[in-house]
Structure formats: C-alpha cells, structure tokens
C-alpha cells in the first residue's frame with residue numbers, strides 16, 4: 001500500500017503560495033505516496049495547563065496528534081515570517097511533541113519546502129524548522145533542497161505551475177522524498 005504522508009502547510013491564508021505549491025507537488029507525487037493536507041488552523045495556542053491533572057486535551061489537539069501519528073511521514077511547506085517559521089506552524093509542532101515522551105513526530109521521515117515571493121526562498125524559515133526536526137528525531141531529506149524564491153512568478157492565475165522547469169524540479173523533489181520515505185519507513189514509530 002502507498003505510504004501515508006501528512007502535508008503540513010505553515011500558512012493559514014486561502015491564497016497562500018505555500019498551499020498552491022503543496023497542491024501542485026501533491027499532483028506530481030508517485031503512486032507510492034498518498035498525501036493528505038493536515039490543517040493546523042483551529043489549534044489553541046499550546047499551554048500545558050490545558051491538559052493533564054485530570055483535564056483532557058482540547059479536542060482539536062487530540063485529532064491533530066492522532067492524524068499525524070497515523071502517517072508514515074510528513075511533508076512541510078513553510079512561509080518565512082521575520083526570517084523564521086510562522087507561529088501557527090511552530091504551535092502545531094509543539095502540540096505534536098507533547099505530552100512529554102509521546103511525540104507524534106519521532107522517527108517519521110520528513111522534508112521541507114519553503115516558499116516565498118522573496119529572493120532568499122525562505123531559507124531562514126527552512127533552517128529554523130530543521131533545527132526543531134533534528135531535536136524531534138525526524139530523518140530529514142537533505143537533497144534536493146527546496147528554497148523556492150520569487151514563487152508568485154512560478155504560478156499562473158489558475159494556481160498551477162506556469163513553466164516546465166519548476167514542474168520538473170518539483171517532480172524530482174517529490175520522487176526523492178518518496179525514496180526517502182521508503183528508506184526510513186522502518187524507523188517510523190508512529
């Protein structure tokens with residue numbers, strides 16, 4: 001059966017460039033992957049007081065954790081906010097990492113695509129996200145890299161890639177991720 005991949009998008013806005021890239025890359029994925037967008041809006045800001053000591057976690061947290069736990073890998077799309085990751089994405093990562101010792105991220109193969117209209121392709125956000133992934137023990141695809149700069153110029157008004165170069169690059173990326181997921185499937189503890 002195909003490997004189940006959570007697609008986590010760090011932007012909450014409807015016309016998000018990251019979301020458009022996510023849809024395009026999902027469409028290019030090989031049959032060995034089954035990709036589902038896991039939404040991160042509606043997750044209350046992480047606060048340890050909201051669970052434990054007889055209090056059950058907010059339902060949206062539990063649903064999110066169960067959803068990620070059921071997957072074989074994670075593909076992140078992140079915008080860059082002030083040279084780092086958006087708070088909404090960091091919040092989702094923090095929620096998935098707790099309670100202590102019950103992280104849903106551990107061992108899951110992952111990859112990061114950063115998408116920005118700017119020239120640096122979200123490099124800062126991409127690497128801040130990597131810092132968390134290293135600690136969370138997620139085997140992280142290193143090559144090919146995906147720092148997408150000038151992203152709005154690569155999409156047509158229909159939200160689809162408007163040039164063959166980007167399509168081929170992203171096809172190579174998702175194929176490499178599929179191979180990465182196969183390689184690390186055994187280490188996934190989800």
Ligand code: FNR
Pocket residue numbers: 011012013015016017018019079080081082083084115116117118119120121122
């Ligand atoms: C930005 N933007 C931005 N871009 C960038 O390349 N580096 C940065 O540090 C920042 N900082 C930043 C902070 C905040 C608060 C906002 C709202 C925006 C611009 C950002 O890349 C742009 O809005 C993208 O379109 C956001 O991604 P989505 O929502 O299109 O996926």
